[in-house]
Amino acid sequence: MSKIGLPRGLLYYEFAPLWTTFFEALGAEVVVSPKTNKKILDDGTRYCVDDACIPVKVFHGHVLNLKNKVDTLFIPRIMGIHQKEYICPKFCGLPEMIKYSINDLPKMINTKIDYTKKDQSKRTMNQIASYITTNKKTIQKAYQMANQSYTEYKKNQKELLISNNHNIMIMGHPYIIYDDFLNMSIKKKLKKAGLYPVTYDIFDESILNKYALGYHGKIFWLFFRKMIGACLYLIDHKLVDGVIYLSSFGCGIDSVVAETVERNIRRNSQIPFMLITIDEHSGEAGFNTRLEAFIDMLKWRNKDENYLSPYGDYVYSR
Template identity: 35%
Template sequence: MKIGIPGGLLFHKYEPFIRTFFNEMELDVEYSVKSSKEILDLGIRNCVDEACLPMKLFHGHTAKLQKTCDYTVIPRIMKCEFGESICPKFQGLPELVSGGTGRSNQIFTEPIYMNDQRKLKKALKKSSRLIGVSDKKMEKAFSSAMENQRNTSFGLNENNYRHKIFLAGHPYNIYDSFANMNLLQKLHNLDVGVITEESVSRYEKMEALSGLIKRPYWLFFINNFAPAMALIKKKEINGIIYISSFCCGTDSIIIEMIKNRLGSFPLLVLKIDEQTGEAGYNTRLEAFREVLK
């Protein structure tokens, strides 16, 4: 049996866990990690038109793997590490993908609560049993995967450039160089370094949220709004670039909330979808560098 693992959406964030878990269970696994024009075209053909670019890319990775694999792993993430909520599309991902691709040969679709290790283990055990992995082997793989995930550090904090900005957005837009049209390289060429939300501690994020009437419950809100406020307060950045997916519901609120607090502090919002042209994108980055100067 061959199992396909699509590399889109939160794969990057949980990659150490995923790779260790499947390796240790000694399964025959194929990954599709690097996005490309071919993946995007497949995604457009196999996904509803209204979906955001990251969803289309995820569908593209899955459709590619469906050609060679017996099953694809389509996680249903309900909550993230600290119990925060995530975009509802993640919770309905197995149904979205089977509706889009017309195939439902999926595994590991049990609801996943990253904030509850007991529940997480139970869900993964249930799915592992379905493909004939013993509980003993699964438990050993789970422990190693958790350890590897805990010991891996994420995020960017670049200080060797003339300017420094907070690069906000979802991890699948920040770390997928195809989706963001090589944004990091383009910024470096303009002498702009970046810091990402992973480099801001949980404590600093919570402190930055303390002035709000109500504590937000969206993970993406906390990971974008709070670091922006914390980094401005620490005078660590000269500007903010928010890379956002066209038609993303959560972004539409987060960006307004950030704008509302910024006054004249430089902010550039880059909306991306499958139609985004590179020439206009480059011009906006160059113009923003002038603003930073």
């Protein structure tokens, strides 16, 4: 039985159920690297090119963890996931980055995933499946099971916002907001402080799309659409008590997305906003201090009930 290694990094956090179900239904054994830890980060940092962002370095660490445990690694070349919408170029060159940074790798499934064009899904899955089997019936069944499993996973992500509870929206790329090592267990820390962390995945795509359309200008990036859609929806509905954006140092996409989200929230709402940028040198003590200060400010606002904004016009107009 073929052993397929899935590195627990980057878009694993978006597609894990789809890929795992697909390979298992094809008859392969799936091996997923462990949750990110210090060794994985340190190994990844050592092998990856210096200028890469921390999620890409961590991905290298996950590959190193798997390389002697599996006979095939799944590292697809992701060009885009939705039509007329692009993804960070690092995903397009990921198989090469890995190949030229790490020696003695097992075989790699590096199929191109390009859903920017119409009707590519089935054809792409057939190409991936061909590494394991050519049985058409098995592939068809695996394809259906994988789609079903992905739909259920997305449905389960729609946690409910708790009304009158202090909801805090965590924004950022999925491989940061769902990787508890990279985000320094921010959700656990917020819960401990009596707050309720949520992510933009609680909203239906239709809501995100509708609000993203209200943004002036064409949106080219997948996660930009989701985050600006969530941001404009939050401003309209005042559903959260605060927004924390977790960004990766050196991320070109975030230099636009985080800035746009911050500007919109600060100019058009009174929702407190905090941007935290992380890299492999970030210390947890500094992170905790900023988080605690943010939480104290939220509690102070609730206690005093004046919602005086520390930003711009509001300081002078009330």
